[in-house]
Amino acid sequence: MDRQGPNYAIFEPPVSAEAGKTFLGADLGLTATEISRTVHGQGEGSRFVHAHRRNEEVYIVAKGQGWLYIDGEELPLREGSVVRVSCAGKRAVRAAGDQGLVYYCIQAQTGSLEQATFKDGYKLPELASWMPG
Amino acid sequence: MDRQGPNYAIFEPPVSAEAGKTFLGADLGLTATEISRTVHGQGEGSRFVHAHRRNEEVYIVAKGQGWLYIDGEELPLREGSVVRVSCAGKRAVRAAGDQGLVYYCIQAQTGSLEQATFKDGYKLPELASWMPG
Numbered sequence: 001m002d003r004q005g006p007n008y009a010i011f012e013p014p015v016s017a018e019a020g021k022t023f024l025g026a027d028l029g030l031t032a033t034e035i036s037r038t039v040h041g042q043g044e045g046s047r048f049v050h051a052h053r054r055n056e057e058v059y060i061v062a063k064g065q066g067w068l069y070i071d072g073e074e075l076p077l078r079e080g081s082v083v084r085v086s087c088a089g090k091r092a093v094r095a096a097g098d099q100g101l102v103y104y105c106i107q108a109q110t111g112s113l114e115q116a117t118f119k120d121g122y123k124l125p126e127l128a129s130w131m132p133g
Numbered sequence: 134m135d136r137q138g139p140n141y142a143i144f145e146p147p148v149s150a151e152a153g154k155t156f157l158g159a160d161l162g163l164t165a166t167e168i169s170r171t172v173h174g175q176g177e178g179s180r181f182v183h184a185h186r187r188n189e190e191v192y193i194v195a196k197g198q199g200w201l202y203i204d205g206e207e208l209p210l211r212e213g214s215v216v217r218v219s220c221a222g223k224r225a226v227r228a229a230g231d232q233g234l235v236y237y238c239i240q241a242q243t244g245s246l247e248q249a250t251f252k253d254g255y256k257l258p259e260l261a262s263w264m265p266g
Contacts, residue, residue, distance in 0.1 A: 131180065
């Protein structure tokens with residue numbers, strides 16, 4: 001862990017983006033999600049198809065291009081693609097043949113979100129340095 | 134929504150990365166998280182500090198550099214930074230003065246994750262096109 005405080009923890013990726021998968025939940029102290037960061041070299045990808053028992057997954061493509069195998073289809077992924085895959089979805093991911101892929105996968109328990117955003121968040125009087133007083 | 138099936142939905146970001154915040158949960162049919170994608174131009178950022186009642190947030194920086202205001206500190210963010218902020222954390226984000234920032238924010242209910250990864254996922258016999266038989 002690179003830096004943490006009473007209410008936060010920060011992960012900084014290694015400067016050399018070696019291929020592989022890193023699970024961040026334990027280091028970050030996550031209690032609502034498990035998040036992994038995967039770096040695939042050109043043409044590399046998951047070695048098997050999988051599904052889930054209880055967790056919904058969301059894949060966020062941060063960099064590169066690739067393919068999502070889902071229930072027998074193969075769909076293109078590009079930088080910025082965000083994909084929800086429900087438990088039963090039979091899934092796998094690979095990088096495109098001519099470039100690498102960096103993606104994050106977020107697991108969280110299906111149906112567990114009860115409120116969000118304007119119902120869950122609230123404004124505070126504190127001001128950050130860039131906010132007018 | 135760009136493409137969807139019984140077990141998935143895909144969001145594709147607009148090609149022109151206009152500044153602003155897009156909530157993806159409704160379009161993607163998310164049930165475990167709410168996810169927003171934020172694009173800040175150079176030096177732009179949140180206009181207020183906020184905290185949450187029940188949801189843990191994770192910020193993932195997909196591109197650029199910026200700053201996280203957290204409980205009175207201001208910490209640098211760079212491409213690949215992943216930050217857990219617990220409910221009580223007083224937070225705000227801005228882009229660096231000389232470049233823009235693209236980040237995702239994932240909200241999920243604190244303490245809701247019960248199992249993950251090898252306990253929750255299971256291998257299937259299906260093979261994607263790139264997997265040896």
